[in-house]
Amino acid sequence: SSGRVRRVMTDEVRRRIDGFIARNRENVAAGLHKQQMRKLDMWRRLQDEGARIAYSTVCQYVRALEAAPKPQEKPAKAYIRQDYEHGFRCEFDWGVLTLWIGGVRRRL
Template identity: 40%
Template sequence: MISLMDKQKIIIDGFLNGKSQWGIHRETGISRKTIRKYIREYEEKRSKLLEGEGDKLILTEEMIEPPKYDSSNRQKVKLTDEIMARIDFYLEENEEKRRIGKSKQQKKKIDIHECLVEEGYDISYPTVCNYIRNISDEKKEAYIRQEYELGDVSEFDWGHVKLEINGESKNIQMV
């Protein structure tokens, strides 16, 4: 992305100092097409100002505003169909575990990301989270905070996990 400072350097070097587009490209590393675009924009707005066309304040503001980028229609680069298929596979695996009562053994989003990285895919954790959020319609659970007097109530967590031991599915209780 090009900052306002880069845009100003292009305009100053290209228009005011008379450097060639190739020279600016070599110095800044910015594409010649981009350099040409900013120089042409500047020349057009400058000529409108000199000819007295349009509002001077608006034209001046347009000349010095930072570059704008439309990122709304960009393609996903890292999230390929192959990676989406793998994520869908892990989500189906989770659904199967929920069906047979092994909900404690589901893969969380971070686990899915780690599996993908281990398989050699170059993808970030937020990309995985965003994809899962877009395809699933999770409802957040709501909890009501409860207040008790000291000594009235004792609380502990009780749970169970289904394990397969020697080919037999067993329900193990945990505290």
């Protein structure tokens, strides 16, 4: 052992991961909640780009970013559970699906 510290979390790798996380936030803001990169997806993309980094290193970095205080955090939502007799009331939710079709973003 040469005593050299191995550096795999370079500034470039940090910038790439920060970019993945920023894209995730943009997708959430655009209503595309299910179109986010997981840590495993980030690691695989970095591997494809030639970065020799361990999955656990990506997880540690992302976890540290998630634990950092965020400016202007939204307050938690509160829900009141309601109980009605069967047949007395009907509730349903309208869902919105956002897709890219032919290069055009559509809400269905």
